[in-house]
Amino acid sequence: MMNEQEAKKRIIELTKQLNKYDYHYYVQDNPLIADAQYDALRRELIALEKQYPQFVQPDSPNRRVGPPQAGSNAFPPVHYEIPMLSISDAWSDAEIRAFDQRVKAQLGVTAVTYMGEPKYDGLSCNLRYENGLLTRGSTRGDGRTGEDVTPNARAIHAIPLRLRGDAPALVEVRGEVIMPKAAFKRLNKEQAAAGLPLFANPRNAGAGSLRQLDPAVTARRGLLFFGWGIGLRQGWDPQTQYELLKQLEAWSFRVDPHRRLCANIDDALAYHREMTKIREQLPFDIDGIVIKVNNLAWQVKLGHTSHAPRWAIAYKFPAREATTKVKDIIVQVGRTGAVTPVVILEPVNIGGAVVERATLHTAELVRQKDIRIGDTVTVKRAGDVIPEVVAPITALRTGKERIFHMPKTCPVCGAPLEKDGAYWICPNAACPAQLVGRIVHLASRRAFDIHGLGEKSVQQMIDHHLLHDPADVFRLQVDDLAQLPGWGPKRAQNLAAEIEQHKTIILARFLNALSIRGVGFRAAELLAKYFGTLAALQAADEAAITAVPSIGPNVARNIVHFFAEPHNQALIQKMLDAGVTIQPAKGITA
Numbered sequence: 001m002m003n004e005q006e007a008k009k010r011i012i013e014l015t016k017q018l019n020k021y022d023y024h025y026y027v028q029d030n031p032l033i034a035d036a037q038y039d040a041l042r043r044e045l046i047a048l049e050k051q052y053p054q055f056v057q058p059d060s061p062n063r064r065v066g067p068p069q070a071g072s073n074a075f076p077p078v079h080y081e082i083p084m085l086s087i088s089d090a091w092s093d094a095e096i097r098a099f100d101q102r103v104k105a106q107l108g109v110t111a112v113t114y115m116g117e118p119k120y121d122g123l124s125c126n127l128r129y130e131n132g133l134l135t136r137g138s139t140r141g142d143g144r145t146g147e148d149v150t151p152n153a154r155a156i157h158a159i160p161l162r163l164r165g166d167a168p169a170l171v172e173v174r175g176e177v178i179m180p181k182a183a184f185k186r187l188n189k190e191q192a193a194a195g196l197p198l199f200a201n202p203r204n205a206g207a208g209s210l211r212q213l214d215p216a217v218t219a220r221r222g223l224l225f226f227g228w229g230i231g232l233r234q235g236w237d238p239q240t241q242y243e244l245l246k247q248l249e250a251w252s253f254r255v256d257p258h259r260r261l262c263a264n265i266d267d268a269l270a271y272h273r274e275m276t277k278i279r280e281q282l283p284f285d286i287d288g289i290v291i292k293v294n295n296l297a298w299q300v301k302l303g304h305t306s307h308a309p310r311w312a313i314a315y316k317f318p319a320r321e322a323t324t325k326v327k328d329i330i331v332q333v334g335r336t337g338a339v340t341p342v343v344i345l346e347p348v349n350i351g352g353a354v355v356e357r358a359t360l361h362t363a364e365l366v367r368q369k370d371i372r373i374g375d376t377v378t379v380k381r382a383g384d385v386i387p388e389v390v391a392p393i394t395a396l397r398t399g400k401e402r403i404f405h406m407p408k409t410c411p412v413c414g415a416p417l418e419k420d421g422a423y424w425i426c427p428n429a430a431c432p433a434q435l436v437g438r439i440v441h442l443a444s445r446r447a448f449d450i451h452g453l454g455e456k457s458v459q460q461m462i463d464h465h466l467l468h469d470p471a472d473v474f475r476l477q478v479d480d481l482a483q484l485p486g487w488g489p490k491r492a493q494n495l496a497a498e499i500e501q502h503k504t505i506i507l508a509r510f511l512n513a514l515s516i517r518g519v520g521f522r523a524a525e526l527l528a529k530y531f532g533t534l535a536a537l538q539a540a541d542e543a544a545i546t547a548v549p550s551i552g553p554n555v556a557r558n559i560v561h562f563f564a565e566p567h568n569q570a571l572i573q574k575m576l577d578a579g580v581t582i583q584p585a586k587g588i589t590a
């Protein structure tokens with residue numbers, strides 16, 4: 001047993017060690033130890049902190065993610081003494097040379113060194129550190145007043161809670177919160193699996209992630225922070241932008257390795273050309289470069305206009321936008337019944353990819369953007385995300401354009417559509433459009449994990465009347481399967497055996513398999529852990545379900561509706577009758 005002094009020493013040591021490992025993992029992309037070792041140390045620290053709460057360090061890695069906040073006043077305003085101005089955009093070499101001329105003329109010099117940095121397509125933030133400790137994180141807002149998002153900033157692992165090494169009394173570190181492309185793809189996949197709307201691009205997804213009431217959600221989103229500047233400071237006076245970035249790096253921030261010190265404006269133009277070539281290969285979106293006067297005293301001398309600094313300019317990359325015509329607007333029915341408009345475009349090449357359709361998520365969005373059939377529209381493609389219809393070019397209208405109306409009934413099964421928040425829903429659980437998707441989902445890896453039930457096979461079985469609802473999967477007969485075109489006894493037996501093997505399932509997977517709107521695997525895991533058994537969840541009302549961390553009122557309502565629906569009750573009973581066995585969540589006996 002440790003005495004108090006030993007415990008305190010160990011807590012400080014573990015905090016330091018774990019923060020170091022976090023830094024190497026989240027900032028350097030270079031993990032120092034195996035996850036299991038890390039977890040063991042972390043558990044040791046949690047236990048000690050529980051026993052000796054008086055010694056918990058302010059930068060404890062266990063204090064990163066705090067509890068959810070109350071809805072109103074969650075993001076109070078923050079005023080900036082040094083405003084976070086946006087940087088003027090330029091699109092041509094000529095504009096950049098003109099900028100260089102202005103800078104030289106105003107300074108009365110003939111040579112200026114510039115710092116070239118990537119321009120992130122993210123969300124600018126201000127992080128305030130007092131005596132090395134993160135005391136506040138806030139968004140840029142309008143540049144003079146931002147929003148306090150401290151609990152969420154703390155939840156981003158790439159943001160240090162304590163500056164490494166010597167820190168001044170006060171420093172505001174400015175930079176960009178961004179969502180890497182891989183994290184964005186993963187998030188949209190989860191959204192789709194849960195029947196939730198997709199994010200249009202990493203920037204929107206990142207912004208949404210930073211304005212969460214529950215920091216645990218922010219923590220899961222894989223956000224990064226890149227430092228690019230400073231605001232207020234006391235006790236530290238860097239001379240150049242180059243030195244400033246070096247120091248941010250030393251304090252354990254991510255600073256882009258692609259930055260470059262440019263001896264003159266020609267170097268900066270060459271830097272722009274090189275970055276244009278490699279932008280697609282970067283793990284996150286950048287939309288240009290920023291060219292900054294390197295000498296900070298000169299920056300002060302140059303000052304700023306009412307809206308932008310005179311010492312910096314953004315040289316944007318060519319836009320990945322094109323114009324094309326809207327051939328039609330159709331609706332598609334998703335697995336969870338969401339009926340969404342899809343814009344069919346005349347094929348157009350944008351940055352090397354042919355774009356033929358774009359999703360608009362809701363009928364409301366079509367109305368808001370006023371996109372009509374026959375319109376000429378601008379379409380934008382960012383990285384490898386879903387193309388987005390930006391806006392119609394109204395000047396090109398001929399009067400023959402048609403306004404899109406959401407159908408009153410499901411285009412596939414004819415059931416009257418129902419409104420659910422911003423969405424229109426086909427409420428018919430037996431709707432064929434949903435059936436294929438629901439069965440494929442039921443068989444997917446994080447549900448029943450049945451191999452051999454892909455979209456094609458499922459469609460074939462539906463066409464041959466072997467499947468009428470998802471529960472029929474567990475009543476498939478070898479003889480029937482064997483007679484399907486292209487099958488035969490061997491394949492039929494294999495699939496039957498595969499299904500038989502996976503009839504026993506843990507609760508989280510079972511809940512995921514049901515295709516309840518808003519309940520993907522993560523939500524299913526949380527629900528399973530909280531309620532333990534299917535019966536307990538079925539008996540819960542909206543208030544009880546909302547008590548589960550990260551489960552909001554909309555999802556809670558969907559769950560209650562789902563289990564109240566007689567069709568769904570019959571479906572679950574049918575699965576159980578066919579031999580499906582649900583194991584209660586770990587550690588709970590039903």
Ligand SMILES: [Zn+2]
Nearest residue numbers: 410413426431
């Ligand atoms: Zn339908």
